[in-house]
Amino acid sequence: xxxxxxxxxxxxxxxxxxxxxxxxxxxxxxxxxxxxxxxxxxxxxxxxxxxxxxxxxxxxxxxxxxxxxxxxxxxxxxxxxxxxxxxxxxxxxxxxxxxxxxxxxxxxxxxxxxxxxxxxxxxxxxxxxxxxxxxxxxxxxxxxxxxxxxxxxxxxxxxxxxxxxxxxxxxxxxxxxxxxxxxxxxxxxxxxxxxxxxxxxxxxxxxxxxxxxxxxxxxxxxxxxxxxxxxxxxxxxxxxxxxxxxxxxxxxxxxxxxxxxxxxxxxxxxxxxxxxxxxxxxxxxxxxxxxxxxxxxxxxxxxxxxxxxxxxxxxxxxxxxxxxxxxxxxxxxxxxxxxxxxxxxxxxxxxxxxxxxxxxxxxxxxxxxxxxxxxxxxxxxxxxxxxxxxxxxxxxxxxxxxxxxxxxxxxxxxxxxxxxxxxxxxxxxxxxxxxxxxxxxxxxxxxxxxxxxxxxxxxxxxxxxxxxxxxxxxxxxxxxxxxxxxxxxxxxxxxxxxx
Numbered sequence: 001x002x003x004x005x006x007x008x009x010x011x012x013x014x015x016x017x018x019x020x021x022x023x024x025x026x027x028x029x030x031x032x033x034x035x036x037x038x039x040x041x042x043x044x045x046x047x048x049x050x051x052x053x054x055x056x057x058x059x060x061x062x063x064x065x066x067x068x069x070x071x072x073x074x075x076x077x078x079x080x081x082x083x084x085x086x087x088x089x090x091x092x093x094x095x096x097x098x099x100x101x102x103x104x105x106x107x108x109x110x111x112x113x114x115x116x117x118x119x120x121x122x123x124x125x126x127x128x129x130x131x132x133x134x135x136x137x138x139x140x141x142x143x144x145x146x147x148x149x150x151x152x153x154x155x156x157x158x159x160x161x162x163x164x165x166x167x168x169x170x171x172x173x174x175x176x177x178x179x180x181x182x183x184x185x186x187x188x189x190x191x192x193x194x195x196x197x198x199x200x201x202x203x204x205x206x207x208x209x210x211x212x213x214x215x216x217x218x219x220x221x222x223x224x225x226x227x228x229x230x231x232x233x234x235x236x237x238x239x240x241x242x243x244x245x246x247x248x249x250x251x252x253x254x255x256x257x258x259x260x261x262x263x264x265x266x267x268x269x270x271x272x273x274x275x276x277x278x279x280x281x282x283x284x285x286x287x288x289x290x291x292x293x294x295x296x297x298x299x300x301x302x303x304x305x306x307x308x309x310x311x312x313x314x315x316x317x318x319x320x321x322x323x324x325x326x327x328x329x330x331x332x333x334x335x336x337x338x339x340x341x342x343x344x345x346x347x348x349x350x351x352x353x354x355x356x357x358x359x360x361x362x363x364x365x366x367x368x369x370x371x372x373x374x375x376x377x378x379x380x381x382x383x384x385x386x387x388x389x390x391x392x393x394x395x396x397x398x399x400x401x402x403x404x405x406x407x408x409x410x411x412x413x414x415x416x417x418x419x420x421x422x423x424x425x426x427x428x429x430x431x432x433x434x435x436x437x438x439x440x441x442x443x444x445x446x447x448x449x450x451x452x453x454x455x456x457x458x459x460x461x462x463x464x465x466x467x468x469x470x471x472x473x474x475x476x477x478x479x480x481x482x483x484x485x486x487x488x489x490x491x492x493x494x495x496x497x498x499x
Contacts (some may be wrong), residue, residue: 015039045188053394058180245326247269349408
């Protein structure tokens with residue numbers, strides 16, 4: 001039996017950090033709106049947002065070298081790094097607001113302070129890192145960053161990495177103590193608990209099978225209740241598709257013009273996780289290296305201190321893999337099923353252009369455990385195979401679309417696709433993803449609810465004091481916000497004082 005008259009204001013598809021963030025923002029702005037969530041798995045934050053399925057880095061461009069590129073004249077372009085840092089500050093402010101108003105509690109369960117470091121070897125790379133440090137450290141957002149190519153200093157910063165290192169090659173690192181480790185799975189679960197207590201209807205084990213527009217302009221979703229086997233129909237004025245890798249096929253079902261000529265390429269990830277507590281205790285930082293020549297940006301190797309279930313862990317990776325699934329719990333037919341008449345040329349063009357990526361993925365898939373250990377030993381020379389286990393991380397679907405750069409261009413960021421009338425929006429793409437969830441959801445609001453933004457602005461500014469401003473251009477405001485959020489989120493260490 002089908003129920004055909006379930007009307008609501010907002011439907012969120014997917015119970016990940018993106019839907020959780022959008023739902024939480026909307027509940028503050030318009031508490032009277034009815035919101036329904038549909039998630040095909042049994043609980044919140046089980047796919048991309050899960051703590052074992054992502055790197056857990058509070059991405060603020062403090063250590064990720066792929067956000068700072070070298071210009072032809074040798075100078076360093078830091079514009080992308082500034083942009084990503086600004087976006088992460090929005091998330092910090094919103095989380096701080098939620099904690100301050102007791103909407104979520106115990107911030108130490110989802111965010112911890114951890115130094116962020118970049119580490120390079122070789123004369124050319126050391127010169128690049130020094131120039132990067134000089135360009136970033138004069139910007140208020142990166143205040144407190146240190147650079148060292150002194151072996152004694154590096155042994156103090158990263159003893160596990162320096163122990164047993166015999167290479168005479170130049171080595172250097174930057175370190176900044178304002179970095180964070182974020183457990184996005186724990187955060188997602190907290191946000192959904194908050195939404196549930198605010199009368200948001202959350203339906204787990206509900207798989208969305210189809211989406212179509214009704215004659216009166218609403219969006220109707222056909223949902224399979226996996227608990228009962230019943231097919232349900234629900235309609236809403238606004239639909240958000242936040243299903244991680246599963247968003248693209250659902251976006252295609254809407255039929256909106258903006259969903260055409262977009263494809264997706266799935267990449268899976270593996271991490272090595274340390275099972276020896278003595279080794280874990282010897283390292284306290286997130287240390288990002290440089291991607292190898294020809295490797296894609298998402299392959300940057302990093303050795304991460306993580307806090308999962310309030311326990312300190314140590315992970316190294318990612319190693320890329322290939323699976324045709326768009327989600328870990330997806331189907332082997334996902335990739336083939338996403339190829340449509342309107343995007344087949346785009347997909348084929350990407351295949352021709354991205355031969356280097358294909359070659360890289362084949363090499364990664366063929367890696368033996370010992371080969372992975374060899375890569376780890378570039379970071380930890382004395383690493384022992386018996387101390388490390390393999391963990392399969394989440395699936396990421398990289399967006400492929402036609403751009404000014406040509407047909408079938410692979411995108412490595414996070415992208416919002418919305419209908420021209422603002423009635424539906426979908427989130428596609430990968431890193432920096434969850435770290436910038438608040439910025440991304442503000443973009444959704446601006447695209448989909450432009451008529452409300454003026455009346456919502458005072459409340460948005462209460463939740464996110466820097467809304468509409470660039471903190472890099474307002475150092476005193478940044479200092480104030482940084483110190484306040486650090487205190488609220490339990491990140492307080494050395495207070496930031498702008499000089």
